[in-house]
Amino acid sequence: MEGQLTIFEKQQEKATPKIVNIASVPQRSPFRYPGGKTWLIPLVRKWLKPIYLTNQQAIQKGSRAKKLIEPFAGGGIVSLTAAFENLADTVLMVELDHEVAAVWEVIINGDHKWLADTIFSFDLTSENAASILQKEEKTIREQAFGTILKNRIFHGGIITKGSGLIKKGENGKGIKSRWYPKTLHDRIMALGHVKSKMKFVSGDAFVELEKVKNEAGTFSFIDPPYTIAGKRLYTHYQIDNDALFELTSKLKGKFMMTYDDTDEIRDLVKKYAFDFRTIPMKTTHHVRKNEIIISDNFNWWRS
Numbered sequence: 001m002e003g004q005l006t007i008f009e010k011q012q013e014k015a016t017p018k019i020v021n022i023a024s025v026p027q028r029s030p031f032r033y034p035g036g037k038t039w040l041i042p043l044v045r046k047w048l049k050p051i052y053l054t055n056q057q058a059i060q061k062g063s064r065a066k067k068l069i070e071p072f073a074g075g076g077i078v079s080l081t082a083a084f085e086n087l088a089d090t091v092l093m094v095e096l097d098h099e100v101a102a103v104w105e106v107i108i109n110g111d112h113k114w115l116a117d118t119i120f121s122f123d124l125t126s127e128n129a130a131s132i133l134q135k136e137e138k139t140i141r142e143q144a145f146g147t148i149l150k151n152r153i154f155h156g157g158i159i160t161k162g163s164g165l166i167k168k169g170e171n172g173k174g175i176k177s178r179w180y181p182k183t184l185h186d187r188i189m190a191l192g193h194v195k196s197k198m199k200f201v202s203g204d205a206f207v208e209l210e211k212v213k214n215e216a217g218t219f220s221f222i223d224p225p226y227t228i229a230g231k232r233l234y235t236h237y238q239i240d241n242d243a244l245f246e247l248t249s250k251l252k253g254k255f256m257m258t259y260d261d262t263d264e265i266r267d268l269v270k271k272y273a274f275d276f277r278t279i280p281m282k283t284t285h286h287v288r289k290n291e292i293i294i295s296d297n298f299n300w301w302r303s
Contacts, residue, residue, distance in 0.1 A: 028084060028191070030103065030184050031075040031151055037223060038077050040258065043279070043293070046300045047256055048087040048219060065254075066217030067092060071205035073104065078221045083194040088219065091198045094208045099150070101202035102143035107191055108200040110140070116188040118145050120181045129153060129175065152178045205239075209247055218253040241265070245272045257294040265292055277301060 025041045037044070048065050065088035070079045073093040082088045093108065095101045106115050118141075122128070132146050153175040201208060205224070212218045224239050245268045248255055259265045261278060269276050275298055278290040 026081075026084070028080040028187060029075040029077050030107075030148055030187050031100075032178060036075045036077055037258065040279070040293075041077065041081055043301075044078050044081060044221065044256070045085070045087065047254075047295070048082060049085075065089070065219040067212070067215065068219045068221065069208065069212055070094065070221045070223070071209050072222065072224050073200075074100065074223070076104065078223070079198070080191070080194075083198050084190075089197070092208070092212075093198065093200045094203055094205055095200075096202070096204055098202070099143065099147040101200075102140055103147050104200040105202060106141055106144040107188060108195045108198050112188050112192045112195065114141060115144055115148070116185045119148060119188070120185040122149075122181065124153070124176055124179050124181075126175065148184065152180075152184075206243070206247060209251070212253070213247070213250050214252050216252045218251075220248070220251055220253060220255040222248060222255060222257040224257075224259070241268060242271075245274075248272075249274075251296075254296055255294075259292045259294065261290045261292050269294060 025038050027038070029036070048068065065082070067090045068079065068082045068088035069092045070076065071094045073079060073095040076093055079091045079093045083091045093104055095104060103115075106112065122145075129149060132142075132149055135142065135146075138146060205222075209220065209222075212220070222244070224241070224244060241264065248257060249272045257274075269292070274294045275296070276292050276294045277298060279293055280290055
């Protein structure tokens with residue numbers, strides 16, 4: 001956002017962390033997800049687990065998350081990190097997009113091993129891919145596999161209508177450029193070890209947040225489709241941002257929201273008197289930009 005900051009913004013425009021090297025963060029999701037939050041994980045850890053070591057003794061500060069809800073799950077990296085690193089007792093993922101939802105439904109609520117083995121044994125050719133993607137009537141398993149396939153062989157990992165196949169790809173490998181069957185198999189099998197503490201709901205973020213709004217022990221990580229890029233990246237990109245802010249203001253538990261840095265979002269931050277920070281990140285094209293993190297408090301920010 002250009003121009004002179006107001007007094008309100010100057011008070012909240014704190015020094016920002018350095019850009020995170022995402023190679024330093026464990027890659028746990030089977031998705032290449034546009035808008036994914038791998039770069040945010042170091043801060044998410046601090047937010048979820050306010051525990052610090054002094055003289056080799058663990059000192060508890062604040063309350064540990066009894067439950068984490070990620071109502072716009074997408075690639076699910078925050079939920080997966082919480083589950084693997086024991087940052088919450090239980091984890092609830094919610095996703096409205098039926099293609100993405102199918103993957104999490106099979107992995108978390110169904111037979112993750114089937115999906116892992118199917119990916120590992122699939123002979124990826126243009127013809128074989130077409131036979132999977134062009135099938136009209138699919139079981140939930142077939143839908144899940146088809147989504148992973150699209151996510152890996154479509155340009156930018158974008159699975160929305162209108163996206164297309166990778167053409168040249170890395171080193172001229174075409175559709176095989178991002179197809180790593182052994183890696184995907186291992187990630188999904190690893191999820192089998194933590195899914196007992198996880199639950200997935202195929203549904204609406206607003207509905208599920210409404211259900212937990214009075215739960216003081218529930219942490220909400222809210223990462224909706226961004227106001228600028230959402231239309232290009234996601235099927236369900238249109239949401240009522242004002243309504244989401246209003247619902248968030250009623251949450252009894254702690255929350256973290258992430259948005260692109262726009263006038264609309266800053267106006268909503270002011271309207272609901274939320275606190276915020278900006279954080280630098282790099283796009284897939286290595287363009288540096290700021291995003292906004294909004295929270296009920298930032299006691300954990302610099303600890």
